[in-house]
Amino acid sequence: MKEKYWYLVAIAVLLLAVVCAGCSSSKSGDAGKTSSVNTGTSSSVDVTAAASPANSCPATTAATSWTGKWASWSNNDECFDGRQYFYPPTEDNPEPWAGQYAGQEEFPVTFTQTGCDVTGSITVGQNGTEVAPYGCPVSLTGKVDSTGAVSGTWKAYCDIAFYGTEKSLDSGTFSLNMEPGGSTFIGMFGTSDTDVTTYKTTSCPSANSNWAGKRA
Numbered sequence: 238m239k240e241k242y243w244y245l246v247a248i249a250v251l252l253l254a255v256v257c258a259g260c261s262s263s264k265s266g267d268a269g270k271t272s273s274v275n276t277g278t279s280s281s282v283d284v285t286a287a288a289s290p291a292n293s294c295p296a297t298t299a300a301t302s303w304t305g306k307w308a309s310w311s312n313n314d315e316c317f318d319g320r321q322y323f324y325p326p327t328e329d330n331p332e333p334w335a336g337q338y339a340g341q342e343e344f345p346v347t348f349t350q351t352g353c354d355v356t357g358s359i360t361v362g363q364n365g366t367e368v369a370p371y372g373c374p375v376s377l378t379g380k381v382d383s384t385g386a387v388s389g390t391w392k393a394y395c396d397i398a399f400y401g402t403e404k405s406l407d408s409g410t411f412s413l414n415m416e417p418g419g420s421t422f423i424g425m426f427g428t429s430d431t432d433v434t435t436y437k438t439t440s441c442p443s444a445n446s447n448w449a450g451k452r453a
Contacts, residue, residue: 301419311344350387360372
């Protein structure tokens with residue numbers, strides 16, 4: 238009778254051991270799944286953060302923002318060097334803007350900068366300019382890069398003839414750099430027309446200053 242009793246006890250202990258082992262395995266598996274899900278979620282967040290683009294233009298101040306009105310002139314020869322109007326006053330050049338174009342040309346531009354985006358408009362004044370005739374409207378659309386320079390495209394609602402071609406052009410490209418104090422700019426008002434670019438490449442490949450301006 239005693240042997241039969243111990244036999245039943247042994248069977249009960251064995252069954253209990255099997256049941257406990259199954260529970261342990263199940264909990265271990267569940268824990269692994271939970272860990273895997275959490276790790277995946279964390280990685281997803283990290284990738285998203287890394288992919289977020291940073292601003293490509295510097296923070297602006299009142300002096301470095303392109304927003305505002307500017308008095309300017311531009312020459313239709315892409316080889317023209319207008320840096321003498323851009324440089325700060327010196328003993329040899331006390332009034333950079335009192336040169337041959339002072340009061341003779343009117344190419345006023347108004348820029349508005351929002352973030353890295355810049356839009357602009359020009360209505361050529363009565364004295365005109367070598368680029369466009371009196372009353373011609375010009376619109377500009379561009380972006381500011383990491384240095385604070387702006388570049389983009391322009392559209393004129395009149396005929397413009399650049400040196401190097403006999404074609405009448407009404408659109409093109411521009412690029413401008415502002416001096417550190419924010420009072421003047423210098424750059425290019427040009428076109429991507431093949432004839433003009435060939436002329437520029439041959440005659441003045443490094444030219445970059447046929448448009449100059451100062452805050453009005």
